[in-house]
Amino acid sequence: MAGGGNVVATWLNTWGFPPWLNSLLTGIIYLVGVLAFIFLNVIYLIYLERKVSAYMQQRLGPNRVGPRGLLQSVADALKLLGKEDIVPRHVDKWVFLVAPIAIFIPAVLLYAVIPFGRGLIAADLNIGVLYFLAVSSTTTIAILMGGWAANNKYALLGAMRAVAQMVSYEIPLVFSILGVVMLVGSLKTTDIVAAQEDVWFIFWQPVAFLIFFIAANAEVNRGPFDLVEGEQEIIAGPYVEYTAMRYALFFLSEYANLVSVSALAVTLFLGGWQGPWLPSWLWFIIKLYIMILLFMWVRWTFPRIRIDHLLKLNWKFLLPLSLVNILVTGVGIKVYQWLSPGRW
Amino acid sequence: MEGGASVAIFWLLAALTVGAAVAVVMLPNIVHSALYLVLTFIGVAGIYILLEAEFLAAVQVLIYAGGVAVLLIFGVMLTRRGHIRQSNPFNSYHVAAGVVSLALFILVVLALGRSPWHAFPGPWPEDTVGAVAEAFLGPYVLPFEVAAVLLLVGIVGAILLAREEKGEK
Numbered sequence: 058m059a060g061g062g063n064v065v066a067t068w069l070n071t072w073g074f075p076p077w078l079n080s081l082l083t084g085i086i087y088l089v090g091v092l093a094f095i096f097l098n099v100i101y102l103i104y105l106e107r108k109v110s111a112y113m114q115q116r117l118g119p120n121r122v123g124p125r126g127l128l129q130s131v132a133d134a135l136k137l138l139g140k141e142d143i144v145p146r147h148v149d150k151w152v153f154l155v156a157p158i159a160i161f162i163p164a165v166l167l168y169a170v171i172p173f174g175r176g177l178i179a180a181d182l183n184i185g186v187l188y189f190l191a192v193s194s195t196t197t198i199a200i201l202m203g204g205w206a207a208n209n210k211y212a213l214l215g216a217m218r219a220v221a222q223m224v225s226y227e228i229p230l231v232f233s234i235l236g237v238v239m240l241v242g243s244l245k246t247t248d249i250v251a252a253q254e255d256v257w258f259i260f261w262q263p264v265a266f267l268i269f270f271i272a273a274n275a276e277v278n279r280g281p282f283d284l285v286e287g288e289q290e291i292i293a294g295p296y297v298e299y300t301a302m303r304y305a306l307f308f309l310s311e312y313a314n315l316v317s318v319s320a321l322a323v324t325l326f327l328g329g330w331q332g333p334w335l336p337s338w339l340w341f342i343i344k345l346y347i348m349i350l351l352f353m354w355v356r357w358t359f360p361r362i363r364i365d366h367l368l369k370l371n372w373k374f375l376l377p378l379s380l381v382n383i384l385v386t387g388v389g390i391k392v393y394q395w396l397s398p399g400r401w
Numbered sequence: 402m403e404g405g406a407s408v409a410i411f412w413l414l415a416a417l418t419v420g421a422a423v424a425v426v427m428l429p430n431i432v433h434s435a436l437y438l439v440l441t442f443i444g445v446a447g448i449y450i451l452l453e454a455e456f457l458a459a460v461q462v463l464i465y466a467g468g469v470a471v472l473l474i475f476g477v478m479l480t481r482r483g484h485i486r487q488s489n490p491f492n493s494y495h496v497a498a499g500v501v502s503l504a505l506f507i508l509v510v511l512a513l514g515r516s517p518w519h520a521f522p523g524p525w526p527e528d529t530v531g532a533v534a535e536a537f538l539g540p541y542v543l544p545f546e547v548a549a550v551l552l553l554v555g556i557v558g559a560i561l562l563a564r565e566e567k568g569e570k
Contacts, residue, residue: 194467
């Protein structure tokens with residue numbers, strides 16, 4: 058599973074364990090590492106989001122718990138853990154109980170193909186990017202499960218919106234990634250990073266990056282595309298009947314998906330962990346947070362758009378544009394090959 | 402992967418797939434049936450991974466498991482009558498259903514028996530995606546394009562059906 062040049066696998070090899078124990082330990086270390094990464098990032102991201110939104114609206118944001126409010130999210134998480142897990146009487150019980158878990162599993166699985174640094178990847182799959190898309194597509198079902206099982210009109214409305222939005226924005230998302238895949242000729246995330254040693258793909262594929270950014274915003278249900286939750290219209294949609302840790306799991310997955318989609322953007326368009334002087338993982342984190350701040354900037358700048366405008370934007374603008382991008386990329390590659398024989 | 406482990410995983414996946422498939426048919430609530438259908442598709446994707454067909458597995462999850470969400474929406478929207486707990490009832494065509502199922506079963510068994518099974522000598526190809534692409538755009542380009550046209554016809558038909566005609570209402 059762990060590819061050649063994998064940092065953790067190489068380090069474990071020095072201990073002289075049998076191979077099966079080695080691969081098991083590698084898996085466990087990566088799983089624990091990814092879980093720790095998710096939890097730490099989410100706790101901090103909630104604080105960051107509240108601070109960013111506060112500064113954009115000329116407020117102070119959380120500033121009471123700990124120095125500069127740094128412990129606010131920790132306090133919130135502890136509070137959520139201690140709350141009663143209420144299961145309303147009218148819900149579809151098993152679906153209601155399973156939905157938060159069903160949304161968290163793909164959120165964790167996505168991190169398997171993210172190259173965090175040189176040789177720091179849990180599973181360097183041949184189909185890396187496609188794996189990411191396939192696993193992330195199952196999130197829709199989990200949201201639909203939550204919204205359906207709650208047996209609440211607002212929740213069901215939110216779930217319907219989730220399906221309409223996420224299924225349709227998946228198409229330009231996939232098509233925008235295709236341009237990059239065509240340039241590299243591989244779906245492996247490590248190959249894509251390696252191909253960006255000289256020039257980042259955002260310069261070759263600026264349109265694709267724009268489409269990817271908009272579609273990703275819709276896929277993770279963040280403003281201005283947060284119609285699934287729409288606090289003012291459908292009071293948090295699918296999550297309305299959830300309490301305590303089950304609610305927290307939805308929240309956690311939402312932010313975990315924000316991080317993973319930013320990580321994918323960094324991998325595809327911003328050169329992954331490539332960069333001078335600093336260690337590779339630090340470059341990755343810096344670029345990751347630039348992407349996340351970009352998402353936050355957009356969320357707190359644009360107002361929420363209406364559902365028909367949302368779908369129109371997708372089918373009548375993003376989809377044709379992404380198809381044109383694929384065509385231009387294909388022609389460009391052929392022209393490049395024709396101009397410089399023997400290089401490809 | 403070692404032989405023993407992969408055999409064990411195969412049986413687990415097979416049990417998951419078949420068990421979930423039985424649940425799809427037996428459960429009275431159509432939403433639960435559709436959700437078990439997701440499990441069936443994921444089980445099949447797991448078997449594809451065991452066969453080193455990673456690309457096929459990812460497509461299986463992306464298209465089928467992801468598509469179930471849309472199926473669910475239709476299931477919810479088209480079963481307005483009665484209570485949702487009885488939305489996937491049994492009908493009374495026991496004999497006809499039995500005959501059709503038996504015929505299909507025999508057909509599948511015959512096809513399996515007649516298929517010349519070639520044991521693939523290995524080594525496994527590193528890059529299955531490129532091979533699939535070359536097969537699609539090389540020897541099988543005609544069926545591939547026909548399938549594409551068929552899908553297009555389906556989409557156009559769906560739009561025509563869904564669109565209200567002018568003057569109506």
